[in-house]
Structure formats: structure tokens, C-alpha cells
Amino acid sequence: MSVIKRPAVAAVATALILLFPFAPVPDFWITQLNYIGLFSLVVLGLVLLTGVGGLTSFGQAAFAGVGAYATGYLTTVMGLSPWLGLAAGLAITLVLALVIGALTLRMSGHYLPLATICWCLALYYLVGNLESLGKYDGLLGLPALTLGDFSFQSERRIYLLIWLAALLAALAVTRLLDSRPGRIMRALNTNRGGGSTMPEAMGASTFRHKLVMFVIAALLAAVSGWLYAHMQRSVNPSPFGIKFGIEYLFMAVLGGIGTVGGAFAGAALVKLAEDQLKVWLPVLFGGSGNYEIIVFGVVLVLVLRFAPDGLWPLASRILSRWLPARAARSVDEAAPPLASREHPQPGAPLLAVRTIRKAFGGLIAVNDISFEIRAGDIVGLIGPNGAGKSTTFNLVSGVLPLTSGEVELLGQRVDGRGSREIARAGLSRTFQHVKLVPEMTVLDNVALGTYLRTRSGTVRAMLRLDKAEEAQARAEALRQLRRIGLAEQAHELAGNLALGPQRLVEIARALASDPSLLLLDEPAAGLRHKEKQALAEVLRQLKAEGLSLLLVEHDMDFVMKLTDRIVVMEFGRHLMEGTPAEVQASPAVRAAYLGAEA
Known part of the structure; x- marks a missing residue:
């Protein structure tokens, strides 16, 4: 097993997921996996927004509703293509996310979560009272998705589309977090030792990066809503209310709110457990009711007490005894140097x-x-x-x-x-109280300092078009670590260092800005x-x-x-x-x- 690389394990797992509907398995399993894939898309946005950025949102279900209702209206009322419905849903979501984000992301403390609850409730009651959207009965008879002559009408076929979208989203988020804008995003979470002061001192706009995370999370939710609407062939307000907004956040926390794998783990655990609890708990208590909410509340308290990082990181630590260790990403020291400023x-x-x-x-x-x-x-x-x-x-x-x-x-x-x-x-600076991102490597912390000397943005990072510039930034970070005598600790987690080396890492990060x-x-x-x-x-x-x-x-x-x-x-x-x-x-x-x- 020691010779197997993690990318090979990931490739095999991806192939098995995409080939699953061709296996002789019950349709019920396919249906369950379809919902898990749809939920995972929304939760991936929360991993980025809440787990990485520290911005708590209960309103992601509302953005899923925008994607669903946009395609529902265009396809049933106006007779347009579902693919135009996707484009319209994404466009409307983008505008709404920019407006809502600009109004609410400057809020701090409990005001931001309250604001997300408000817009989720507002959308729910708005679509529930619009005659053109069918009020609370919704819109019926949405067409199946087609690509040329190929129809995604059956659940086994739309499974491929759902999971392709979920896996591509996971890959894009992973690439984003390991990039120039991603390093700034990971430095924003005040619950993990970050905040706005250090990224701003590196030359980055913290508000702009928060808004980017907010928009990406909203767009992922809109894609999920679009897929859900054409899988169900109908749309109504129920799946887009505050109840589902809370459930999405619960999935993220349960699975591991700071990890991409946690999005899938949390969605799977909640969906599968909810279906089983709805069957067994009424029998146990002798009556009907939403008893599963009680169980989820107890589980959440236990997870926050004994596994505050979520179940995916806990499982990863246990499985690391048998799985191969993640290899340190190599640094291309032959990469061309970054541009330097003229000094007096x-x-x-x-x-x-x-x-x-x-x-x-x-x-x-x-x-x-x-x-x-x-x-x-x-x-x-x-x-x-x-x-x-x-x-x-x-x-x-x-x-x-x-x-x-x-x-x-x-x-x-x-x-x-x-x-x-x-x-x-x-001008560059260090801080009286060390401001490093403990979950990032020493090298990545120092690479934060190259922000002003690099240019790649979010889209280039998600498409991995920033490879050449990333190589330059990492080579510069290693050069600064060598300059202060810490090159051997480049791939250590910054949080594992003693205070003295941490202060030296801060100096290296400041030097990386030239x-x-x-x-x-x-x-x-x-x-x-x-x-x-x-x-x-x-x-x-x-x-x-x-x-x-x-x-x-x-x-x-x-x-x-x-x-x-x-x-x-x-x-x-x-x-x-x-x-x-x-x-x-x-x-x-x-x-x-x-x-x-x-």
C-alpha cells in the first residue's frame, strides 16, 4: 500500500462514483445518491464561506431556490431551454449575491447570521405568494434535461450530471484554496487565528475576497437548485426555506466544515440518517412527528464536544494509519523570479x-x-x-x-x-501577536507575502491556469525561508512551530513582498x-x-x-x-x- 499515491486513490474513487449507476443496484440507492450529490454542492459553498472564511450563513437554500425557480419559470411559462434556465439562474444569483453580499458582509458578530436568515425567509414568502410562480403549489411539468439526443430523464442518467457537477465543484474549490486568492481566504477566519489586519497588510482587500467566497457559494447552490428542479420535474418553495438552510449548515458542521471531503461526508450522513430516523423513531415513540430533529440536535452537541473539526477530519486521522501520507508539494526552484521593485x-x-x-x-x-x-x-x-x-x-x-x-x-x-x-x-510589517494561519504550511504562510507581486485571480485558480505564477510564488517563499534559516521547516504546519520560528516565518512573509x-x-x-x-x-x-x-x-x-x-x-x-x-x-x-x- 505504501507505493500507492493519493492522486491514484482519488482517481479510483471518482471512477467508482461515476460508474455506480451502471451497476445492478436498486433505484432507491441511486435516488439517495442523487440527493447526496445535490446537497454536497450546496455544502461545498458553506465549506468555502463558513469553514474557510468564517462567515456563517443560514441562507444558502434561498440561492438554491433562485436557481430552481429561474429554470422552472423559463421552461414552463416561457417554453425556453433548461440550459437557458441555468444561465438565467446563475445570472440572477450573481446579481443577488453581489447586492446582498455588499449590504451584509461588512456586518460582524451575530448580525451576519441574522441577515442570512432574513433573506432566506424573504425569498420563501416571496415565491410562495407570487401567482406567476404558482404560489405555494409551485411550478409543475418541467422538461427533462437533454444534451443533443441524449436525455437525462431517468434518475440513473441525471445521476451522472449531478455527480459530475459535484466532483468538478470539489476540484475547483480544492484548487482555489491552494492558490493566491485561496491563501488570503484561508487567512480571513478570525476563529482560526486570522482576521482582516494581516491580509490587508499584505496588500489584499479582505472585503473583496469575502464577497468572492459569498458569490461562489451562492452559484454552487444555484446549480444544485437547477439540477434538483429538473430531477423532480417540479419546483415549490418547501425545499428552499429556512429549515433546509439550517440543515445545510448542520451537514457542513457534522462532516467537517473546513474540508472539501466533509461536504460529502456531512451530506451523506444527514440524508441517510434522516431517512432511517423517519422510519424508526415514530415506531419507537409511538406516534408521528419530526423526532429526527431532536436526534440531530443531540448529535451536533456531541460532535462539537468530541470532534469539533467534524467527522471527516476525525476519520482521516484514523485512516492515515493505513492510507499513504500526503506527499509535500514540490517547489520548482528553477522558476523565474518574481518582479522586484526599485529600492533607494x-x-x-x-x-x-x-x-x-x-x-x-x-x-x-x-x-x-x-x-x-x-x-x-x-x-x-x-x-x-x-x-x-x-x-x-x-x-x-x-x-x-x-x-x-x-x-x-x-x-x-x-x-x-x-x-x-x-x-x-x-512597506511591510510583522505583528506584536503572531498572525500566521496555523493550518497552512510554513511555505504557504510565507507565500502570502507574494500577493502584491502576483496577479492570478479566482477563475484562473479554479481552472488551474495559474501554475506558472504559483511556481514562482512558492520558489520566492522558499528563497525567503532559506534567507532566514528555516528552509527545512517549509512543509511543516505553521501551528506546530515554537514562538521563535513563528516570528521568523512572519519576517520571511514580510520579506516576500520585497x-x-x-x-x-x-x-x-x-x-x-x-x-x-x-x-x-x-x-x-x-x-x-x-x-x-x-x-x-x-x-x-x-x-x-x-x-x-x-x-x-x-x-x-x-x-x-x-x-x-x-x-x-x-x-x-x-x-x-x-x-x-x-
Whole structure:
């Protein structure tokens, strides 16, 4: 078994699925598998939207309803082709998803799930009250799908179409997640250590990527609804209400909401279990009723308690004892290098900070701070706790807007711009609290830094037309890991590394964007002595290569041995600026740190 590769296992499994209807099996099995395939299409969208992006949606059934009703109306009322019905359903879904997404995806907390419930209920009652759509009776007599002279009227034939769509969707989502936009999407989930700050600092629009995920999930649901309508040859509001919206999310959570395989596992488990429970539970309880909902509630609690990642990841860990290990994806080190920006000559003006101020209501956190950095310098920003160092850092990098003042980078005014635009101008940064995606490899985390130096988008990624550029990005990521001495850990999961190597990975990710200025926010925080020595050696090497650095740090010994100049802050004010020796000899600095009497 050790010589069998995972792609071969996947190819065999795919062939068996597509050949299943040609086997002498009961029609009931085919029907069950048809529903599992249809459900899986919707749940795949939730894997991308909720599992990867962290955006909870109860409204995917509504988008399935749009696909079903669009083709139902066009084929029964207007007499058009079902394939035109598919095109119309996708077009309407695209417009609706863009509008709804633009209105709701900026919401946070519980507001987004509530909004998804609202639009699902709105569509349900809208189609249920429109005379042209048959109200709650729906539309009957939809034609069977045909392709030339070949008809998909029988369930065994439409099975091929359903599962071909589901498998192609799974392949497209898998490719997307392993790509330039996919890495940004995987970094968005705040429940997994992500959020918007880090992707924006890499130059990516987090809102745009959220909207892309939302649209893809909606389109997959619309395809499912279109297939369902022509399989049933009728359409009514019942399968597109909030009950099914909740069930789709339950399938995703049960199977493994962050995994493509979990979409199929969850759909299969819920569909098969629901049919059996509807038979056995009324017998057990001695009456009719939706007892299966009670069982599903109990199962969900148990899964969240004992297998929070879902059943598919749990089964994968168990089966990994017998299945071959997933081989690390190779890096083509011969790939052409990515385009680089022009950097200033050593000693040239690089960053100018002029009387910047930040007020939070009546609190002045940063009060008219000014300093400059020239190309090739390492400048430290120090001060006691509460001095305003991190706030200054965030003002320079665009995470926070200025109240007043100016920031100039390479001769361009960058104050008033967001961190995304400042990253494009040539500034990159690390974070006080490490912001890596723990489920991604070290190499993929570093490849996030190449976002601004690459161009491939979502469609190219899903069609795998980005292979050449991906090879360049991965080669660049490996080069930066080698630069900081972590090339051997390239294929480790980032979450498995200790804090010291994680901080080095953040530096490698920042370097992958080819910055002119690198900002390091407390890079030595939490590190042991030897880890600090290794970090200092890396930073000296970067300085020798001509890179300019601005760092905020509490460890005075680390700062004094590393920097060319130091800016000292106290209570948000500029206390002094000078060489490490001048700062050490300053009575004002000693008073700020130790107290006036000392």
C-alpha cells in the first residue's frame, strides 16, 4: 500500500462514483445518491464561506431556490431551454449575491447570521405568494434535461450530471484554496487565528475576497437548485426555506466544515440518517412527528464536544494509519523570479514622520511625533509601557488613521491611505501577536507575502491556469525561508512551530513582498535567549543586504546592540532621539524608565 499515491486513490474513487449507476443496484440507492450529490454542492459553498472564511450563513437554500425557480419559470411559462434556465439562474444569483453580499458582509458578530436568515425567509414568502410562480403549489411539468439526443430523464442518467457537477465543484474549490486568492481566504477566519489586519497588510482587500467566497457559494447552490428542479420535474418553495438552510449548515458542521471531503461526508450522513430516523423513531415513540430533529440536535452537541473539526477530519486521522501520507508539494526552484521593485540607494531618505497625532476621544495617544529613516538604517522605537509605541507603529503602517500630521514614504504622502495602499508603496510589517494561519504550511504562510507581486485571480485558480505564477510564488517563499534559516521547516504546519520560528516565518512573509522598509512589532517578545540571538543575527544579515528596518521592542539589550538610532517616547510624546550610546547616557530616558528619583 505504501507505493500507492493519493492522486491514484482519488482517481479510483471518482471512477467508482461515476460508474455506480451502471451497476445492478436498486433505484432507491441511486435516488439517495442523487440527493447526496445535490446537497454536497450546496455544502461545498458553506465549506468555502463558513469553514474557510468564517462567515456563517443560514441562507444558502434561498440561492438554491433562485436557481430552481429561474429554470422552472423559463421552461414552463416561457417554453425556453433548461440550459437557458441555468444561465438565467446563475445570472440572477450573481446579481443577488453581489447586492446582498455588499449590504451584509461588512456586518460582524451575530448580525451576519441574522441577515442570512432574513433573506432566506424573504425569498420563501416571496415565491410562495407570487401567482406567476404558482404560489405555494409551485411550478409543475418541467422538461427533462437533454444534451443533443441524449436525455437525462431517468434518475440513473441525471445521476451522472449531478455527480459530475459535484466532483468538478470539489476540484475547483480544492484548487482555489491552494492558490493566491485561496491563501488570503484561508487567512480571513478570525476563529482560526486570522482576521482582516494581516491580509490587508499584505496588500489584499479582505472585503473583496469575502464577497468572492459569498458569490461562489451562492452559484454552487444555484446549480444544485437547477439540477434538483429538473430531477423532480417540479419546483415549490418547501425545499428552499429556512429549515433546509439550517440543515445545510448542520451537514457542513457534522462532516467537517473546513474540508472539501466533509461536504460529502456531512451530506451523506444527514440524508441517510434522516431517512432511517423517519422510519424508526415514530415506531419507537409511538406516534408521528419530526423526532429526527431532536436526534440531530443531540448529535451536533456531541460532535462539537468530541470532534469539533467534524467527522471527516476525525476519520482521516484514523485512516492515515493505513492510507499513504500526503506527499509535500514540490517547489520548482528553477522558476523565474518574481518582479522586484526599485529600492533607494543607501543613505537616501526613506520614511519621514512629521508631527503625527492620534486622539481617541479626549485621550491623546500619540502627540506630535516626528522622526526620519534613511535607506539602510535600523531604527528602534522604544519607551515605557503605555508610551504610544504600538499606536505610532499602526499610524505609520496605515492600520489606524491619523488625527493630524504627515507620513511620507519614498517621497510619497501615504497618510490617509489604508494599510493595503501603504503596502503597495513598499512597506511591510510583522505583528506584536503572531498572525500566521496555523493550518497552512510554513511555505504557504510565507507565500502570502507574494500577493502584491502576483496577479492570478479566482477563475484562473479554479481552472488551474495559474501554475506558472504559483511556481514562482512558492520558489520566492522558499528563497525567503532559506534567507532566514528555516528552509527545512517549509512543509511543516505553521501551528506546530515554537514562538521563535513563528516570528521568523512572519519576517520571511514580510520579506516576500520585497519591501523597501520593514516594520517589526516587538519581534523578540516571548523569545528565549538563544532565539533572540538567532533573530538578531537574521536582522543584521538583512541590514547587510541593504534592507531598512523600524522596530518596536521592550528588550533594551536587544535594541541597543542592533540599531543605528533610537527614538524614545514617553506618554505619547517625543522624548529624545539619538544613537544607542546617547540614549543609554540620557538622564531623561533613565527617569522615564526608572522614575525621576532613580
